[in-house]
Amino acid sequence: MADDGITIGTVVRADFFWKNEPKADGKARNCVIIARKGRMAIIAPFTTLDHEGQANCTRISDRETAHIDRMKDDKSSYINLGEQNLVYLDGPRIHRAARPKAGQDSRIHGQLSPGLSQSLSKSAIELKVKPAKKQIDKDWKEDLLHFRGREAAAAVTGNGALQAPAREDRVRKLAEDLHARRTTEKKKVLSIGRPGQDR
Known part of the structure; x- marks a missing residue:
């Protein structure tokens, strides 16, 4: 794996493709990496829609989101593991920060804690969701x-x-x-x- 600081739990900003919302296809949003192999990764999106209590959604605390770019302070945040995209981390649909932090890869927009990151990855595996490949096809x-x-x-x-x-x-x-x-x-x-x- 490349030594670029991008691991499970890293937040990237990507043009995310939803399964059942074609009009929302490709909208840039924060997503978390739940699995990675080389230049390919599986990402799940952040959302402000209240899915709490559903097996595929996890509420993310304000403490976790405080250090993530472009998060709305006035709304609760969830990660929807029921929606997943397979992406190329060096592809054109991964947004780069205009002013990345010193020494940090411009694709990184935040990082979840190790415990939460592993928990999300494990839950994603258990859900057995088939990630959408539309982003890769478009690339x-x-x-x-x-x-x-x-x-x-x-x-x-x-x-x-x-x-x-x-x-x-x-x-x-x-x-x-x-x-x-x-x-x-x-x-x-x-x-x-x-x-x-x-x-």
């Missing part, structure tokens, strides 16, 4: 469209032959490009309407 489709051009999809080797980059490299590049665009767009929005500027 591949965008990846293949983005690199369809001959020059973009191939690198010239020493003997002049064309060799397509590995899929993993293409997904990482797609994620880097998307992060760069998001950062640029945020800077543009912040610069609009500054006092003294001509419109």
Whole structure:
């Protein structure tokens, strides 16, 4: 496993795909990692909907959420283990923090305590939920469209032959490009309407 600080209980921000809410597909939200193998992970979403008492939902205390980015202080938080996505941690649907903490991976938005993290992972295994693969499928489709051009999809080797980059490299590049665009767009929005500027 990569030494990037991302483990079970790490909170990431991802475009989450719901099973029964197609209109909510891809909405960015905080999610917790409940299993990981290499660059792939299973995530479950945070929600403010009251599912307390249901086997698939666990209430998260204010003490746990206090150090997590973008959490609403005035609402109770739950983790819905009944909804799970399989994701690429280096894919474009994982959001990077614009200003990560010093020495911290930009994909990390918080960390649950070890005890709670292990409890959630164990509960998730017992529920036997089949994680949705829609996020990964979407990553591949965008990846293949983005690199369809001959020059973009191939690198010239020493003997002049064309060799397509590995899929993993293409997904990482797609994620880097998307992060760069998001950062640029945020800077543009912040610069609009500054006092003294001509419109």
